Amino acid sequence: MIDHIYISVTDIDTASAFYLQALEPLGWKEFGTYSASWGPDDVPDLFGIGDAVYISGTGVGSSIWLRQRNAGETGLYVGIVCDTNDAVDAAYAAAINAGGIDEGPPADRTYFAPGYYAANVADIDGNRLEFVRKAWNPRH
Template structure:
């Protein structure tokens, strides 16, 4: 299951307007922002849009996070939901074994939320994967 996607845009307000209108019929809506000043330097400000399941927290859902594009930036950022911390560890190890480039070893990422455990890798073309287990997502 896709947990989340980061979409890099040049104009946050314009992109928010577009995505909110385009996704409204499917029940998606804005739910909040992540302020980069509360986390590590490599995590930018993020603007969240979620599907009804993500918003309600009733079960695992999907989200889109808009971020301001940096000069020369390319590639996709895709969050893959894992059922456990051990699955995050195994997915990370498999990706590194397959030639992935480390962008964050498996660890708790409490700057996002308590119970957020993740690992990050990049492929040779600059696309990024985040393997993530969210302790509160007990049903998919």
């Protein structure tokens, strides 16, 4: 299951208006922002839009995070749900063994939230995967 996707956009205000209107019939809403000042230097400001389940925290839902595109940037960022920290570790190891590029080994990422455990890799084209376990999500 996909937990979240980062979409790099040229204008946050225009893009957020578009995504909020386009996804409103499906029950998606703005649920908050993440400030780059709260975490490591490589995590940008983010604008969050989520489905009803994601926002309520009652199950495993999905979210989109809009971020300001950097010059020359392309690629996709996809967060993949993992049921356990061991699953995060295993997926990360498999991705590295398959030729993935390390962008952050498995670790607690408490700057996002307590119980957020993740690892990051990129493929040779710069597309990024985050394997993530959120302690508050039920197993699926």
